[in-house]
Amino acid sequence: MKIEMICTGEEVLSGQIVDTNAAWVANTLMEQGYELSRKTTVGDRMDDLVTAFRHSAERADLVIVNGGLGPTSDDLSAEAAAMALGEPVVMFEQWRAVMEQMFSSRGRVMTPSNLKQAMLPRSAVVVDNPVGTACGFRVRLGKAWLFFTPGVPHELFRMVNEQLLPFLRDLDPRQGGSVSVHKLLTLGQAESAMANDIEALTVPCPEGVTVGYRASMPHIEVKLFRRSAVDQDQWQAYVGAVRAALGDSLVAENQPVLANEIHRLLTEQGATLALAESCTGGMIADQLVTLAGSSAYLQGSLVTYSNEAKQICCGVKASTLQRHGAVSLPTVVEMAEGARARLHSDYGVSVSGIAGPEGGTDDKPVGTVCFCVSGPAGSWSQTLAFGSGANRSRTLIRKLSAAVALDMLRRMLLGQPVIADYPFLKRVDRLPV
Amino acid sequence: MKIEMICTGEEVLSGQIVDTNAAWVANTLMEQGYELSRKTTVGDRMDDLVTAFRHSAERADLVIVNGGLGPTSDDLSAEAAAMALGEPVVMFEQWRAVMEQMFSSRGRVMTPSNLKQAMLPRSAVVVDNPVGTACGFRVRLGKAWLFFTPGVPHELFRMVNEQLLPFLRDLDPRQGGSVSVHKLLTLGQAESAMANDIEALTVPCPEGVTVGYRASMPHIEVKLFRRSAVDQDQWQAYVGAVRAALGDSLVAENQPVLANEIHRLLTEQGATLALAESCTGGMIADQLVTLAGSSAYLQGSLVTYSNEAKQICCGVKASTLQRHGAVSLPTVVEMAEGARARLHSDYGVSVSGIAGPEGGTDDKPVGTVCFCVSGPAGSWSQTLAFGSGANRSRTLIRKLSAAVALDMLRRMLLGQPVIADYPFLKRVDRLPV
Numbered sequence: 001m002k003i004e005m006i007c008t009g010e011e012v013l014s015g016q017i018v019d020t021n022a023a024w025v026a027n028t029l030m031e032q033g034y035e036l037s038r039k040t041t042v043g044d045r046m047d048d049l050v051t052a053f054r055h056s057a058e059r060a061d062l063v064i065v066n067g068g069l070g071p072t073s074d075d076l077s078a079e080a081a082a083m084a085l086g087e088p089v090v091m092f093e094q095w096r097a098v099m100e101q102m103f104s105s106r107g108r109v110m111t112p113s114n115l116k117q118a119m120l121p122r123s124a125v126v127v128d129n130p131v132g133t134a135c136g137f138r139v140r141l142g143k144a145w146l147f148f149t150p151g152v153p154h155e156l157f158r159m160v161n162e163q164l165l166p167f168l169r170d171l172d173p174r175q176g177g178s179v180s181v182h183k184l185l186t187l188g189q190a191e192s193a194m195a196n197d198i199e200a201l202t203v204p205c206p207e208g209v210t211v212g213y214r215a216s217m218p219h220i221e222v223k224l225f226r227r228s229a230v231d232q233d234q235w236q237a238y239v240g241a242v243r244a245a246l247g248d249s250l251v252a253e254n255q256p257v258l259a260n261e262i263h264r265l266l267t268e269q270g271a272t273l274a275l276a277e278s279c280t281g282g283m284i285a286d287q288l289v290t291l292a293g294s295s296a297y298l299q300g301s302l303v304t305y306s307n308e309a310k311q312i313c314c315g316v317k318a319s320t321l322q323r324h325g326a327v328s329l330p331t332v333v334e335m336a337e338g339a340r341a342r343l344h345s346d347y348g349v350s351v352s353g354i355a356g357p358e359g360g361t362d363d364k365p366v367g368t369v370c371f372c373v374s375g376p377a378g379s380w381s382q383t384l385a386f387g388s389g390a391n392r393s394r395t396l397i398r399k400l401s402a403a404v405a406l407d408m409l410r411r412m413l414l415g416q417p418v419i420a421d422y423p424f425l426k427r428v429d430r431l432p433v
Numbered sequence: 434m435k436i437e438m439i440c441t442g443e444e445v446l447s448g449q450i451v452d453t454n455a456a457w458v459a460n461t462l463m464e465q466g467y468e469l470s471r472k473t474t475v476g477d478r479m480d481d482l483v484t485a486f487r488h489s490a491e492r493a494d495l496v497i498v499n500g501g502l503g504p505t506s507d508d509l510s511a512e513a514a515a516m517a518l519g520e521p522v523v524m525f526e527q528w529r530a531v532m533e534q535m536f537s538s539r540g541r542v543m544t545p546s547n548l549k550q551a552m553l554p555r556s557a558v559v560v561d562n563p564v565g566t567a568c569g570f571r572v573r574l575g576k577a578w579l580f581f582t583p584g585v586p587h588e589l590f591r592m593v594n595e596q597l598l599p600f601l602r603d604l605d606p607r608q609g610g611s612v613s614v615h616k617l618l619t620l621g622q623a624e625s626a627m628a629n630d631i632e633a634l635t636v637p638c639p640e641g642v643t644v645g646y647r648a649s650m651p652h653i654e655v656k657l658f659r660r661s662a663v664d665q666d667q668w669q670a671y672v673g674a675v676r677a678a679l680g681d682s683l684v685a686e687n688q689p690v691l692a693n694e695i696h697r698l699l700t701e702q703g704a705t706l707a708l709a710e711s712c713t714g715g716m717i718a719d720q721l722v723t724l725a726g727s728s729a730y731l732q733g734s735l736v737t738y739s740n741e742a743k744q745i746c747c748g749v750k751a752s753t754l755q756r757h758g759a760v761s762l763p764t765v766v767e768m769a770e771g772a773r774a775r776l777h778s779d780y781g782v783s784v785s786g787i788a789g790p791e792g793g794t795d796d797k798p799v800g801t802v803c804f805c806v807s808g809p810a811g812s813w814s815q816t817l818a819f820g821s822g823a824n825r826s827r828t829l830i831r832k833l834s835a836a837v838a839l840d841m842l843r844r845m846l847l848g849q850p851v852i853a854d855y856p857f858l859k860r861v862d863r864l865p866v
Binding site for chain 2: 011013014015018019020022023024025026027028030035036037038039040041042043045048052055214274275277279280281282283284285286288289290292293294295298299300301302303304305306308309312313342343344355356357358359394395398
């Protein structure tokens, strides 16, 4: 079955909005075993819309159209569909009643402009939208189904899950509903090197399993897509072999970022955490506070950007800063231990580094970052050299720093050696040696 | 002149990568006065590529193709272009020599697979890529120019700026180079309300000026596009009227986010800052530390997530927390003044609130957030009720909180009344009253 998608709207076409709806739909379809063969983006001009509908309908079995269902004059999807079909738009009283009900339940009167949202091509089948005034609909154009969805993301997501996917499975029961994805989150290894290692595995990749890679810096996600027919034992053996091939680079499974894994572990273990951040500047705390429930374990983060703040807040000694500098193992050890002691936490984590673009020296170039994790069993610290330049921006250096710090904590929480060997990240120092 | 864009690559089509290249190109073109009329995304299948090239070339004068210029077997753009043209690919010795030079200057030997990157359609004109092995090229197909660009973002950006835009201006000198954008960053007003106010202005919108809106939560950006022919006096009068219509909602001009404006002001004034963050959890510090040079003014941020941390780090009194709670004006005042005093800063800013989804009470529902800004002239604090629900997620409440805190500081730095009236944000309390 051939599926295309058409995204409408000037803001999407002109780059004012990055088209995350399309990526979400494509990704959701793929995880259900369906593939898009083409995506077209057109603006709000009637001719362009009609042409796009007709051309896609000639090529595809299903065309998912997104956007243009609103109440304003530049929302043209229904009219353009009618024009492509050569039929009029008519009032769908059923949907008009639903809209009136929505408005009156909120104590408001429906405006005349909303009436437009119940005007659909005569042959349309209405698709329910339980969370908005823009109903979806589908029409048959030639041999293809055109399926119209709203542009508002949460309305789209719900309609795809509740209406489009079941419709798709009815259309083509052989595909779909049968693919699951296992996601391996990695840190500190190059995509090409991982691909080489995984391709070279002696354990065979079972038929029905495909491997994909997605860079989401500072992580690369290895995705294993599996059709339901795959033998369970072969699958387990293969996943095990992939895990082994990834080694220390594998930092979490089925978690979008490392912070989620830390959140899970600290919550499970009932342990508390204090942070002392310099170059990450609050980023680590922010990643944890994003997750509801982080107040159960996060005491706080001392974002000690100046040397003075490091002394006042964490108790770093002036002599340490003088002798070794702010970016040094003795400083990060005092930061982590100081934050842990002052905030009475089970664990303390610290980061101090040179994120650039200025501030580097011959001795400590931009990209030099020191880390320490301190817990009941002691303190471990290391210095990594991330390098700098076009591919290692200030932002990437800071994101890498947050990820390495969280990974050190993760390893301590799991009772593993705290300091890992990431093939693609260069270590210049560590304590204990 | 009609311009289309074709994006290639399975990862883009399948939603593994959000297509930010296309948004960047469209946006860059628009700021230069050129518009895209259509964007097509296709995968790595030869047939689909050839068809897409041919169809776009029938409709457009210029087709910008992105991606598929790499050395691997799924990079098919040059071959597909040749097929669409009905001509062979041939070795371009000129580019082969450039590549060999690149490799040898890095002390490496060029791999045979890279040779493919010098194989272009016979009629191609090479377009230089000073930062990568994938050269661009352009070919004439029918009446259209097909302009091929690399998928690696920084290579693309450079080629567009240095090669594509000059080429475009040669093609159509009447357009381009003549549109500038003035961006007004707003906070706390609805897009529809702003649009109504701006449409209702008595000062006329000069011909050649168009108004656009872009939501980038928690901000909405009002964009004024201006062709060079616009009369300067009319323009100034109009911008002044728009500013007045936006009122307190206007928080910065020609800055992407509020943090850049704070960065500019604190740097200019040589003043220092200390933060005390609870529900924002390091987000404010992170937004400032993202900007190189922030170490000049940012002493640090005390991310005091627990009540204990608020007492230990900021010196909030236990009795204040007991009597008024962590989300209260007395607490945020002690937080801001404590951070300012302890870190010896000119200014102190604090935030404490209930970001949800749990933790709300009848008295202080989810979305209740308290702010304080403290400086040489005194302390101002307020409580806002952002509300909660589908449109006010934990993340949005936290982003709004960071923006309001920065805006209070901005107003203090500019000598304006610290507490503003945002039409769309509800205030429930303030000090001084």
